[in-house]
Amino acid sequence: MEEYDVVIVGGGVAGLSTALSISRKAEATLLLVEKGTVGDPSKTSPFTFPDTVQRFQLSEAVLQKYTRFTYRSPTGVVASFKYEKPPFVTLDYQKACNLLLNQITKKGTVNVLEKTEALDIEATRTYLKLSLSNSASVLCHVLVDASGSSFFTSRKLGTKLPALYSHPYGEFLEECRIEEPEEMCIFSGNKYGNGGGWMYPIDRKTARFGFATVTRSTVYPRDIVERNYRDALRNFYPYNEMLADAKKKRSESGTIPIGPLMKFVQGRIVLVGDAAGQATSWYNEGVRPALESGEICGNAVAEACEDGKLHERTLAKYQHLWDATNKRSYSKGTRGASRTFLGRSQEDWNNSVRYQASLSREEMIAIIRYNRWPGSRSNLHSRCWRRLRNFVRGFG
Numbered sequence: 547m548e549e550y551d552v553v554i555v556g557g558g559v560a561g562l563s564t565a566l567s568i569s570r571k572a573e574a575t576l577l578l579v580e581k582g583t584v585g586d587p588s589k590t591s592p593f594t595f596p597d598t599v600q601r602f603q604l605s606e607a608v609l610q611k612y613t614r615f616t617y618r619s620p621t622g623v624v625a626s627f628k629y630e631k632p633p634f635v636t637l638d639y640q641k642a643c644n645l646l647l648n649q650i651t652k653k654g655t656v657n658v659l660e661k662t663e664a665l666d667i668e669a670t671r672t673y674l675k676l677s678l679s680n681s682a683s684v685l686c687h688v689l690v691d692a693s694g695s696s697f698f699t700s701r702k703l704g705t706k707l708p709a710l711y712s713h714p715y716g717e718f719l720e721e722c723r724i725e726e727p728e729e730m731c732i733f734s735g736n737k738y739g740n741g742g743g744w745m746y747p748i749d750r751k752t753a754r755f756g757f758a759t760v761t762r763s764t765v766y767p768r769d770i771v772e773r774n775y776r777d778a779l780r781n782f783y784p785y786n787e788m789l790a791d792a793k794k795k796r797s798e799s800g801t802i803p804i805g806p807l808m809k810f811v812q813g814r815i816v817l818v819g820d821a822a823g824q825a826t827s828w829y830n831e832g833v834r835p836a837l838e839s840g841e842i843c844g845n846a847v848a849e850a851c852e853d854g855k856l857h858e859r860t861l862a863k864y865q866h867l868w869d870a871t872n873k874r875s876y877s878k879g880t881r882g883a884s885r886t887f888l889g890r891s892q893e894d895w896n897n898s899v900r901y902q903a904s905l906s907r908e909e910m911i912a913i914i915r916y917n918r919w920p921g922s923r924s925n926l927h928s929r930c931w932r933r934l935r936n937f938v939r940g941f942g
């Protein structure tokens with residue numbers, strides 16, 4: 547049986563970013579197992595941020611840069627922002643994953659097994675034993691679960707799953723008539739699905755368009771999200787005009803878990819990316835969080851490998867560092883997410899778009915990226931209330 551320091555299950559951005567950080571910082575033996583091919587083809591071109599692209603050396607995978615951002619309700623309320631420097635880009639997901647893989651394989655310390663599924667896991671005193679679909683088993687000291695919404699280890703071990711799920715359906719379209727190919731649009735409201743939607747032009751003739759529904763369940767009938775999408779394609783002005791003669795190149799669908807798990811480290815198993823529910827609950831943005839969390843996770847695993855201390859206490863550094871950077875915005879976002887997606891009326895969404903139209907363009911980006919709403923830090927009333935509450939609790 548082959549033996550590795552670390553086995554990573556899943557060749558998406560989370561697994562690859564983790565592998566990259568480990569291979570940069572430690573002389574560990576690494577195996578990456580992917581049940582399909584590296585870079586899940588059901589994700590065609592997610593939006594992300596230029597600084598993320600730069601940091602992870604993904605510029606060759608950029609399909610389009612956006613200098614305008616529009617937040618639009620299907621009933622016609624619009625907030626639009628213009629930027630000198632593009633604040634958003636859209637990526638070719640498969641290419642981005644392959645660029646990460648190239649960076650890792652240059653180091654030569656990683657074995658990649660594509661078309662091989664991790665089937666089962668068993669813990670012994672010193673090792674984790676992983677059974678694979680090629681009839682082999684491997685032993686490792688640490689297992690990184692980056693299996694996305696398959697939740698490989700959580701399902702095997704029966705541990706908790708995230709609270710909410712976005713079920714997107716969209717299409718990559720050709721022969722469109724797009725006036726502003728540098729305008730990225732996100733849709734609010736519940737007319738075509740309570741999870742909103744997106745329109746990311748690639749050029750004047752090609753675009754990605756879709757809608758999502760948010761539920762508490764890991765599965766949702768695809769025909770419903772697809773029907774909502776077709777309805778929007780026919781009726782949602784001005785996209786029904788731009789996309790009237792468009793032809794489908796490919797469809798994209800899946801599940802985005804929303805709401806991070808309480809614990810990312812369980813013994814010698816660590817969870818990262820969608821498997822840990824790290825996509826943001828406010829804009830369901832999962833690529834940047836998966837890349838950044840993979841980096842934090844990989845650094846902690848590499849440090850533990852170098853020190854020869856591959857156990858829960860040392861691996862927990864990943865959780866501490868992630869919490870220090872992210873916990874505040876995620877806790878706030880997750881607390882409000884069920885109310886937002888499951889309880890808001892179309893008029894509530896419209897009011898939210900109206901409010902966001904009154905913000906500056908920098909404030910809008912801070913909301914999309916960090917869930918940071920203007921005034922939330924400097925709000926005197928809530929600060930005084932918090933202090934009073936803590937003071938009273940101090941006597942309790």
Ligand SMILES: Cc1cc2nc3c(=O)[nH]c(=O)nc-3n(C[C@H](O)[C@H](O)[C@H](O)COP(=O)(O)OP(=O)(O)OC[C@H]3O[C@@H](n4cnc5c(N)ncnc54)[C@H](O)[C@@H]3O)c2cc1C
Pocket residue numbers: 555556557558559560561579580581582583584585586588589591592593594662663664665692693694695696697698714715716798799800801802818819820821825830831832833834836
């Ligand atoms: C339609 C759609 C549109 C999206 N749009 C955006 C967007 O615009 N911007 C954005 O930031 N995010 C977007 N997201 C979310 C984003 O794509 C994910 O959050 C991100 O890809 C998560 O990366 P990951 O590596 O955790 O998971 P994945 O990319 O899902 O990778 C998991 C990998 O694990 C493999 N795997 C699973 N189980 C096993 C197993 N047992 N053995 C071996 N391999 C296994 C899978 O085949 C897969 O390749 C979208 C998602 C979808 C579905």
